[in-house]
Amino acid sequence: MKLMSVIPMALLVMLPLASNAADKACLIEGKFSFMGQTIHSKDCVQSDPKESEAAFKGSCEALANMSVQMGGEAGKIDYMEQCPLPAQGVCKGMMGTKRDAYYYARSESDLSTLPASCGQLGGTWSSAD
Structure with a gap:
């Protein structure tokens, strides 16, 4: 399994929930660059309905800044009411939360690793939504 699939998913659920x-x-x-490859990322995180706006935005900012630690620039964040559809795939209910991750613009090889990563984080993978 690719490390790049697991780390961002794990960060999606690390902040506390409120309302x-x-x-x-x-x-x-x-x-960003990873192991000599330039990786283009376009992912969306759907909040748990009980999560505070501040906690959720902090989580999004942490994810966007993760690419800086890997030699890239901070990702651009757009906040919205819900993640756009269609997506290439969705990891629903990660780590026992109601937080979902939507994936777009992924290569076939990268996309093929995401279902296993999702399952390891206790989520349910859906190929398209």
Whole structure:
């Protein structure tokens, strides 16, 4: 399994939950280098309905800044009511939460590793939504 599939998914559920989130989703786009490859990323995180807006936005910012640690620039974040459809795949209910991750613009090889990563994090994979 690719490390790049597991790390971002794990970060999606690390912040505490509260209530009344106004922005329910964040779309993060960027690129970074990993093991000599330039990786283009376009993923969206759908919030748990009970999560506070501040906690959710903090989580999105942490994900966007992860690419800086890998030699890239911070990803661009767009907040919205829900993640856009269609997606290439969705990991639903990661780590026992109601948080979902939507994936777009992934290569076939990268996309093929995501179902196993999702399952390891306790989520349910859906190929398209």
